[in-house]
Amino acid sequence: MVDQPADVAGMKEMLLANDYVADQAIATAVFLALTLERPLLLEGEAGVGKTEIANTVAAALDRPLVRLQCYEGLDVANAAYEWNYSRQLLHIRAVEAARSGHVDLASLESDLYSEAFLLKRPLLRALELSNEGTPPVLLVDELDRADAPFEAFLLEILADYRFTIPELGPIAAERPPLIILTSNRTREIHDAVRRRCFYHWIDYPDAERERAILSLKVPQAGDVLTGQIVAFVESLRGADLYKNPGVAESIAWAEALTVLGALELDAGTIDATLGTLLKYQDDIARIQGSEAARILAEIKAEVVADQIA
Secondary structure, three states, X not given: OOOOOOOHHHHHHHHHHOOOOOOHHHHHHHHHHHHOOOOEEEEEOOOOOHHHHHHHHHHHOOOOEEEEEOOOOOOHHHHOEEEOHHHHHHHHHHHHHHHOOOOOHHHHHHHHOOHHHEEEOHHHHHHHHHHOOOOOEEEEEOHHHOOXXXXXXXXXXXXXXXXXXXXXXXXXXXXXXXEEEEEOOOOOOOHHHHHOOEEEEEOOOOHHHHHHHHHHHOHHHOHHHHHHHHHHHHHHHOOOXXXXXXXXXXXXXXXXXXXXXXXXXXXXXXXXXXXHHOOXXXXXXXXXXXHHHHHHHHHHHHHHHHHHO
């Protein structure tokens, strides 16, 4: 396990060394969450790098990453623990056979509800890893997809880094894991969860930072193509689309254009590859053709104007 940085500047450098271009606000949020041992709630549009922060911090600090992907209907049995009922039944039958029907019920019940019959899900695994000396990064991804009752279950973990199994008692982390929760804000997260976390909204990056991200992730794209991709994507984000392209889509588009051998954007290549950038047919139909050509012409005109100036 690697020691965490001593200050925000060190955190920013550590993230960059692991291929994450963080601004000052993101670096500060992660630094405070680690230093003060508080959960961190990250909200923002899909594809802006929320999940990647957890991946990067885990890799940079050489900590295990435990991920819980949230979905509608997620419950304690799938998120934290579940009793292995089939194995318990086999155990009962084995005990009965061995003792010829003379079974001490109290002893049998004690055996059944022991750790040997516990199916450990991500939340329990994260607490156990902390007790083994390596506090992990626990990623609770897309919490907004889960139901409100699951948020209520999380409160004890977020506040005290523990939860209670009725048959065994409280399970607590000796060294708190770094808990990072993400939300695409498809619904509002409850205030009780927010109060227990540091909060940071991750917006789309500005043009300078997005160029730095693409240069780092797809260096083979070259400066000209990278600049045009950033300018085109920025124009789309102001076009009131159903789903704006995120940084993840910018990276995927740059990779696709590079594979096709593009050195700069042209109208035909844009039309052929818009499905890499936009994920809804209505958005593609709106941009494809004349609108894409218009945006590209404006981008090139701005480059010429900058060169003249």
